[in-house]
Amino acid sequence: MLFKYLLQLADNQLILSQRLSELCGHGPALEQDIAITNISLDLIGQARLLFQYATKHDDQKRNEDQLALVRPENEYRNVLLVEQPNVDFAHVIVRQYFYDEFNFLNYSALVNSKDEELAAIATKSLMEVKYHLRFSRNWMLRLGDGTAISNQKMQDAIDDLWAYPGELFEMTADEQVLAKAGVAVDVSTLQENWKEAVLATLQEATLAIPEGTWHQTGGKKGIHSEYMGHILAEMQFLQRAYPNQTW
Amino acid sequence: MDEKALQLRFQEQIDAEIKIEPKDWMPDAYRKTLIRQMSQHAHSEIVGMLPEGNWVTRAPTLKRKAILLAKIQDEAGHGLYLYSATETLGISRDEMIQALHSGKAKYSSVFNYPTLSWADIGAIGWLVDGAAIMNQVALMRTSYGPYSRAMIRICKEESFHQRQGFDILYTLCQGSEEQKAMAQDAFNRWWWPSIMMFGPHDAESTHSSQSTKWKIKRKSNDELRQDFVDATVQQAEVLGLTIPDPDLKWNEERKHYDFGAINWEEFWTVVKGNGPCNRERIAARQKAYDDGEWVRDAAAAYAKKHTHAYPSTSTS
């Protein structure tokens, strides 16, 4: 049960870092290219800590890379938000900001986990995530309150992505059990804080709050968007084409 | 002081190994040469991110992915240091980037070759970075202060780049037959382009003699090339890879390796824009620039609206 929870945490970091790594070499300015890569590197680091811990709880005794890079698609437990594509820099920033607000709240709670190793991972990751949040929030403001063009692009990105954060606060059956035991975070309790922070940012960034309340769901149950297959096709290519080798 | 006296004093400074700094008087041609060479160097770092970036999303392990990302990120940083150093000569980064996109400015031709397998990432680190380091170490002593300082910083950071490339190939060479073949194939394709990175033979190099006199350049193309070949042959033996040059052999008299004739026709073809990936590389840079324009504009507009006027009196 803990194993599945660890994978779920790790998969979010992994898939988002994969998306960000696609931008390496293609950023809007050299300085921002470096910044985005830094976030991608932090997230890979966080994913690795979680996968490494998960290997200790895996009945099949798989190593870190077999867990990260060889599972079938429906065993990945990341939310749909992180697999959304890099349509433009506005989508990159909005996706990042939505996730960072969640990641920050989630790790802030996870540092109190009764599982010591998990709490230690959360403590280390939280410092990084605080910076990510500062970075993405500043960019929400710059682009929202920048030019008419940037404001429109940000609004489009928000409208496109608004249906995805809801899934972050869904509790799976496993999570409910683990949360009762004080190991996992009850993410459903984070939603109000998340919403409050996000609405304040949107307002400051002169962006409109979308009206829809509907949210997409599936990722946490292993039912992903069409994008996921392509992400995995790339990410898993070498491990699949040349199984069981050392790299 | 008249122009002649200034020139004389300038050369005396150079000869005495005194660094030239941005506000010093310098001959126009010295400034132009530096702008050309330094911006070309910066462009090479930035364009060089692309062939390696091609494998970031397909790296075989999370550790390799992280290392590769950090390495490519370093290249962005190095490009940035070099652009900044060049800006001290009175040209803007934007102007330099325009010159790259229009084809007016060059970058190292080696990045116009494709990365076809994971082993290519190893080969680039080991060979291309290895060749670049030869050049960069020599440039730490270059006469222009900001360039020299940028190179010192770059060399310090680059030291892991070549090792990570070698490590990728070493692991492949210890692996399965398929992996070994992958390594040899990458070596076959990257060896000659790496040798060509040092540029034309000294006798044919148009900029060399003046650059040497000004101590912009500290070692000749052929000297650096020979150093590279000598160092690399031994490393290839450790890997168990065969050098794709039947004429390569130790010359006891010279105490150096002799190597076969370089295909200069290929070199000039690629320099002139007809290498396998020239168009893709520039198109990718142009696209990133164009896609980023609204972002840069927005940040500038935001700053104008929100930054308090100087001088700020607050002390926090």
Next chain:
Amino acid sequence: MSTNKDWPLWEVFIASKRGLSHKHVGSLHAADSEMALENARDVYTRRKEGESIWVVESKYIFATNPEDKDSFFEPAKTKVYRHPTFYELPDDVNKM
């Protein structure tokens, strides 16, 4: 010479440890001071080079001219009495 479409240029100063002075490490472009700090963090402290960052827009740096070198700095050269080694101590004083 430059038609500048870039963000302004900033100079970056980093203190490698608390208590040490800030040293110039290089420059970068940023639209505002907050971005300049963020960029400096990402560009110049990737290898734990620092614990504190200062940034200042390059146009606010004023520098001496190389031609003024003699009049600015020559006078200091002749004032050796500012250095402790100028003074000879009697042998029975061990440390001062």
